[in-house]
Amino acid sequence: MTDAYDDRALVLGDTLVVADLHVGRGTGGSLELPVGSSSDVVERFRSLVERxxxxxxxxxxxxxxxFQTVPRTVETTVAGLRSACREAGARLLVTPGNHDxxxxxxxxxxxxxxxxxxDTVVCHGHEVPETDADRYVVGHDHPTIRIEGQRRPCYLVGTDQxxxxxxxxxxxxxxxxxxxxxNDMRADDFQSPLxxxxxxxxxxxxxxxxxETLSFPPLGEFRRML
Incomplete structure (x- = not known):
């Protein structure tokens, strides 16, 4: 199975995995960016499916x-995700997270x-999985890494976790x-028990x-380089 990274997603052979879409964020509350976060999510998702x-x-x-309300724009966004998959002949499946x-x-x-x-199990990662696997693909913590003063979203890959x-x-x-x-987080600082x-x-x-994907040394070594 060939893996590939692309725009915060992971491609596992014929399966595309995305995490933490948080559809509805930015539609209310104190955020000043009602900003097309929904259209941005759908457009980028559609591009991934097409590619x-x-x-x-x-x-x-x-x-x-x-957790408690579903803004009106959410149904439109979810319909957009469905449509992107339907047009590409792909099935869309959800593994629920703690916000769902x-x-x-x-x-x-x-x-x-x-x-x-x-050999991989996909789940949100907020609780201990019941299924044994050689590898787990999760979300939940929203990892970013600071490099040369700039924070960037990142993937984290750990063996024997x-x-x-x-x-x-x-x-x-x-x-x-x-x-x-x-950068400075320890295992206990992560919300995911995995x-x-x-x-x-x-x-x-x-x-x-x-x-392209930019790869860095493990965090234990990376900290000493900074």
């Missing part, structure tokens, strides 16, 4: 943002607590999420301008 032509797309949790308490109000498609793709398995943590797909800076050895987490950044 990679997956058989299926999986949302690794937190499709929604609000209102998921049933806008989503009646395939839902799995944990979804297996070969949970029950001997590798864990891949995706950045938040929604660009309104500021994320957490992982990350158990922060020093072994290797950050990677997707560089949109060069359309």
């Amino acid at each position: 990679h032509d997956p058989d299926e797309a999986v949302v690794a949790g937190d499709l929604l943002h609000s 308490t209102m998921l049933d109000s806008v989503w009646d498609g395939p839902t799995e607590r944990e979804y297996r793709v070969g 949970y029950r001997g398995a590798e864990v891949v943590m995706l950045p938040s797909f929604n660009r309104l999420n500021a994320g957490v800076e992982v 990350l158990t050895d922060a020093d072994r987490l290797e950050p990677s950044v997707w560089d949109e301008s060069g359309r």
Whole structure:
């Protein structure tokens, strides 16, 4: 199975995985950016589906943002995600996250607590998984890394993290999420129970301008370089 990074997403062979879309964020409250975060999410998701032509797309949790209300724009955004997959002949599936308490109000498609793709299990990562796997792909913490004074969303890949398995943590797909800076974080600082050895987490950044992945040493080594 060939893996590829692209615009905060992970491509696992014929499966596209995105996490933490937080649809509805920016539509109310104190944010000054009602900003087309919804249209941005749909347009970028559509571009990913068109580029990679997956058989299926999986949302690794937190499709929604609000715990208690669903803004009117949310249904339109979810419909846009459905449409992008339908036009590409891909199936859209959701593994619910901790923010998805209102998921049933806008989503009646395939839902799995944990979804297996070969030897990999995709889930949100906010709770201990029930399924054994060689690798887990999760979201939840919204990782970013500071490099030369600039914070950038990053992927984190760690071997022997949970029950001997590798864990891949995706950045938040929604660009309104500021994320957490992982440079000095220890395992106990992460919300996901799947990350158990922060020093072994290797950050990677997707560089949109060069359309390439920039890989960095594990955090334990990276800290000493800064």
